[in-house]
Amino acid sequence: MSGARNLSVALRRARVPKPRSLLRPLSVCAPSPAANSVRAFSVTSAANATKEIKYTSAAYPNLKRDSKFAEISADDVAFFKELLGAQSAVIDGVTTDAADDIEPFNSDWMRKYRGHTRLVLKPQTKEEVSKVLQYCNEKKLAVVPQGGNTGLVGGSVPVFDEIVINLSRMNQIRSFDEASGVLVVDAGVILEVADQYLAERNHLFPLDLGAKGSCHVGGNVATNAGGLRLLRYGSLHGTVLGVEAVLADGTVVDSLSTLRKNNTGYDLKQLFIGSEGTIGIITGVSILCPPRPKAVNVAYFGLESYDQVRQAYQEAKGHLSEILSAFELMDGRTQKLVHESTGTKYPLEGEYPFYCLVETSGSNAEHDMAKLEGFLEHIMGEGIVADGVLAQDETQFHAIWRWREGITEALSHLGGTYKYDVSIPLPELYQLVEDCKERLTKLGFVGDDDSFPVRAVVGYGHMGDSNLHLNISVRQYNKEVEKAIEPWVYEWIQKRNGSISAEHGLGLAKKEFIGYSQNDTMVKLMKQLKGLYDPNGILNPYKYI
């Protein structure tokens, strides 16, 4: 078995490790802001980047502007200019020609959604947000809260002429307490800025994702972002200690507690986490941040079957336990795409149908390495993995992560991609990819030459969170293919009590499919809540539920 031999070589290397201590080890997962728009989940081909973005109103012809909303007038603009003062706080396309300045706020980075707004407001304090909303609520002017505008479901851009309320000027770090690890920030603080601030204080933001160079902490909370550290640090529902938000009528909800424990009434802040700006605008966040790990390691394996990936995950949980910080799944096709796209030599000698990436983060490099070696010896001895490598230095560490992080970019070079971000119980997680491939193949859509619309059906994702990214790479967007995938894919997930949106949220893209993951009672209760907090429906209309 050449695989086992290769792993033995890797293991021998692993036995004489150079203890590594990386100050900001996970920053490998953070491409620069400019790179984000290419590397993260792109649904358009690179070739499309120069084309005009289609208006959402044209892409969704059934969606009509709600006539209950007022049209923005010159008087409204005058009010906002008076209120917000600073010239940079209002981008006025109503009384001036500011189309070019407004365009970046009207469309998303995926170039998939585009609105018609003529007004962007950038308040700097919660009081300003409150006065803006109070005015809009009275005048029935619809608004869209906008953070870093890095979302994937069209949630942060207008559909019609909704006023964009952009939080980027609310960008102050309010406080950090080293004793408790509690950070308090304005909603518009960029995630990477917050994490760098914490790094200097030996702490870590308990959330990491590809868009960290652009996304806002407030937007992360509003969309309940998941990302790469959830396996280790848990969801924002557990780590966010407090939220400051403004309701549609201008009411300031000050629930910005910095306490880990506070059992005095309903935990209302939880409602804002994942509400995508539909019941209020988050203006501040307090969050519990763990100490920064002193040592980080990463290993990469080839496996013969999905069952072995599951076994490897179970063994990783057992052997690595409290230091396991990522367990990522990549199928062979994704790695082939990365190989072809980058021209980089495979980390392993053979090719395998499955790969996984295992990361540890701990406080003691030697202990972590010993645990990792025990894990490696076990999964090799049991024949669970066919081959593997362990990063020996920071360069190798980054290189290995690129085989996971580079998938989206590799796909984006090929044309369009239909992307599904789903959660399915682990035993059947990868079966969705197999079933989808079989279905599209039987229908004659999949093939190697250009006459077939579908190039590849691939899967990867956060194994540790039961979170699969199913990607269907197409040569061009094709209604027939689309009809073959939807609603089939949602029905497939519904049968397994999965989630049709594990971490990306609903926005506009998934709004109509909520019924596949939530029953009628839940949807009814959600609508009731929306009605309670935003009776005029001015907050982020046309989306979510």
Next chain:
Amino acid sequence: MSGARNLSVALRRARVPKPRSLLRPLSVCAPSPAANSVRAFSVTSAANATKEIKYTSAAYPNLKRDSKFAEISADDVAFFKELLGAQSAVIDGVTTDAADDIEPFNSDWMRKYRGHTRLVLKPQTKEEVSKVLQYCNEKKLAVVPQGGNTGLVGGSVPVFDEIVINLSRMNQIRSFDEASGVLVVDAGVILEVADQYLAERNHLFPLDLGAKGSCHVGGNVATNAGGLRLLRYGSLHGTVLGVEAVLADGTVVDSLSTLRKNNTGYDLKQLFIGSEGTIGIITGVSILCPPRPKAVNVAYFGLESYDQVRQAYQEAKGHLSEILSAFELMDGRTQKLVHESTGTKYPLEGEYPFYCLVETSGSNAEHDMAKLEGFLEHIMGEGIVADGVLAQDETQFHAIWRWREGITEALSHLGGTYKYDVSIPLPELYQLVEDCKERLTKLGFVGDDDSFPVRAVVGYGHMGDSNLHLNISVRQYNKEVEKAIEPWVYEWIQKRNGSISAEHGLGLAKKEFIGYSQNDTMVKLMKQLKGLYDPNGILNPYKYI
């Protein structure tokens, strides 16, 4: 310095540890059900135990029965008997004389609250809970949901004639998935039963508290219980993945997801966590359970000042990091009380104004011990601790925990205790005890002989969660002392943005003080929510907000 010498001795012992692997190491924290009522937070003296419990309606004369609620009739009882079938499902004190059978459901284990109910219902399915509530809502019959009835604020017993809906017959473990660690249980499953079930499957319930032998998982979720593992495993808002609950009108809310990630709409289940049965009755829970730690260690230290306790905590976070599972604070007076009450020899030779208990839980006994030794050497070398011991075997492990866990029992032998469960930012955590003691001393209330009402003002708690238990031990309950403490103590906490109820909840005991920890807007929003989900107010009236 004799202290440093003693620690050296302890450290020498610590250097040749017998690696320990305890299958269920934390069960030390779980007294038997019978012992709970003595050991956990008692507010009555042992001498009071034989006395009749005062009716809550007499203790709170300003509280009047709300005349909007109907009185239970024989027809109502007949309906419930028909509906629930089994004879054991209805305890009928309306048409029969069942006073003795009903009494345990009318009063709490602290013997502090006592209601007047004449009817106890024990549904066995969510459908039965639904039909019961639908009927009660239509007839305007008030109800009190009741789990293990182990609460500390009078939340789980009636005040007047509210019908008790006891969940103890909903006691099935529904499923457990070893791959994901997700457990699904009926609300009435006893916490310890769930944890034992998990222990057999090498997992751990991510919550532990003194009452685990009696309390229900549903009650834990309904009260957002904190307990001993929060420092390590986080709050229930993060670990609970799904809730099944019944609203006042009988609507079944099925949000019993087993997924770690599901971003499809408002996370409504969060509202039920900590709502104390005021917006619905929880009938099922799904929760993420971590692998059971393979090794657990505990150390006990004497320190000269609270500042040094804070330093020790910071060092513990740094050195022990991912394996730190408890950091408990005990002041010298609490340890003296335990010593006097049990007659046990002190673990350390000298006496100190402060003590702390540090526990680690990890997957590798040798690594954990090495980290713990590094921590011990550092805090000794820096003079942060004066003396310390490290448990060498399971007997010592349990013995050390008893110095923390035995405080409540020691206090209960002395007479009454005024108890405050509060959260305060760490720098001032212990200052509340000092200030309270100074205040009561200046007022002439504190002294050693029996002419003084106050025997001792002591403090202890979960340092890692900023959670202090302030206890004022009194020779007898005394209105003058009470007036000197309240509202002074609440005002003190409010000034520091603390919480007047860190983990015990509001119930009846703290209802009127919510304003010290929540602003008017928050309280208004909470009342609005209560009105939305329970417009007739039948669920657990007279309490919470």
